[in-house]
Amino acid sequence: MRFLVEGWLSAPHSYTTVNQFQCLALLERSGLQLFHREQPLAHGWQPIAGQLDPERSRRLAQIPAPDGDPVDGLLRIDSPYRLEPDPIARRSFVFATAEFGKLHHEYWQWMGCAQKTSKWAAAGGDRGAVVLTPSAWSRQGLIHSGAAPDRVVVLPHGVDPQIYHPLATADRANLRRAWDWEGCQVLLNVGGTIPRKGGDLLILALGTVMERSPQLRWVLKANDAVYGRDRGRAAWVNQVRSLLPTDRAQRLLDRTIYLNKFLSYQDMAKLYQAADGYVSPYRAEGFNLPVLEAIGCGLPVICTQGGPTDEFTNPAFTLPIASQLIEKPVQYPDGVSETVWMWEPDCDALVDCLETWLDRPQWQTATRTAGPAWVQSRFTWDHAVDKLLSLVAQQP
Known part of the structure; x- marks a missing residue:
């Protein structure tokens, strides 16, 4: 052929x-x-x-x-x-x-x-x-x-299982130690500075959950550097301060690791492998490959219900965020307007999912085998x- x-x-x-x-x-x-x-x-x-x-x-x-x-x-x-x-x-x-x-x-x-x-x-x-x-x-x-x-x-x-797979327990512990993540519950998100990725919802939800969970850390992998532009950390900090009261905003900023640099696939896999969970409260996606990569690395995932991730996730390793399909009017610079469709996750439901994830350490452990087995047999x-x-x- x-x-x-x-x-x-x-x-x-x-x-x-x-x-x-x-x-x-x-x-x-x-x-x-x-x-x-x-x-x-x-x-x-x-x-x-x-x-x-x-x-x-x-x-x-x-x-x-x-x-x-x-x-x-x-x-x-x-x-x-x-x-x-x-x-x-x-x-x-x-x-x-x-x-x-x-x-x-x-x-x-x-x-x-x-x-x-x-x-x-x-x-x-x-x-x-x-x-x-x-x-x-x-x-x-x-x-x-x-x-x-x-x-x-x-x-x-x-996904490529040679890259996206769980680390051995000792190797994962060494990586977390090197990154000073020991004793933390690390939640990873990719692309959360883009509006359709739902980063604003994640800021609001984590602002609530971090009040009772001092061990929670958010690793936000921004994609601006990859696309040759840099809205940058300053713009994201301004967004956090505009959405949260002063004390909650400062707490979230202190507990967030903001990464805005190019990473190879292998280095990106290390983030998945070292984290404790992956979250994606997206509004619009064609597929959402980072969710599948996270599953392949053994992470439990929290993601929008109703969108394309429904097609490759499973309750054994997924907490779905209740969402509603909405029509959204859009105005373009040339004066054209139209309606598009988006999934709007419920912020309270996202908070519930985050708290459930934190409260189920045994389930987190089980996903380290259930998710990769699912991916390797199908995706x-x-x-x-x-x-x-x-x-x-x-x-x-």
């Missing part, structure tokens, strides 16, 4: 992570000839390197460019989306996500179709390519945006590639 990927291997974006690990899994398949064409970076981004170890990076760098001959399958994984099929491929696939229950106005602007009546058709979406998306929630959003239901397939993400990149190649093998 000849397979071509057109996408990002160096962009500061989650699509790069998906593409890197899928390509590495594809390289392991016998009888498959893989090609890759790097796509231009969007939005003035600068390329990044160092996410993977040198050997994996070398393997990706050695994937050949396409030779011009026909291929059995083509996968595009970049943005703006190019929905039209390519005649060089027997089957064409496009990776896309709809975090807000639809492709919002800015997506259509990037695709050059914002002024069109039938936007999906204008973008080439009715010409036969299959759209791959990582969750049923995202699939429904793409259908709402004009995609034909029989042309949108859910292809869940995965690795090998599972994702199995489904991808089965789709390529089907007749158009």
